[in-house]
Amino acid sequence: MCYGIGVRDGWEPLLRKLCEDIMALPDLSPEVRFDQIKEKLGRLTVYTNNTDKRANELCVAALKASQSVCEICGTTYDVGLTDTAWKKTLCVDCHFSGRRYRRSWEEDD
Ligand SMILES: [Zn+2]
DSSP states (O other): OOSOEESOGGGHHHHHHHHHHHHTSTTOOTTOOEEEEEEETTEEEEEESOOOHHHHHHHHHHHHHHTTSOTTTOOOTTEEEOOSSSOOEEEHHHHHHTGGGSOTTSOOO
8 A cells, every 4th residue: 555544543443344345345356455545524535446346335335434433532422523624533532632633653641
């Protein structure tokens, strides 16, 4: 993948399920790969090199699912789109704790 994974840990289960679902598709081309995984407008956005309609539908399903999962902690409780300039899908706790500004390699207090 040329751009890496540009999302936080809370969406890891969504990505794992997406990978499993795509790999389970019958007669899938072995050349399918992810080109970019990122957060865009507060949603999990996955770009692939493939034109397989089924795989693309799974990517869209993951995008829709991400709208109700906190990108940082993964909860589905009290989740919404932030009203900040940079849109993020966060739970209330993560939004107001400022955890959104920390990188995953930094330690929590
Ligand atoms: Zn959260």
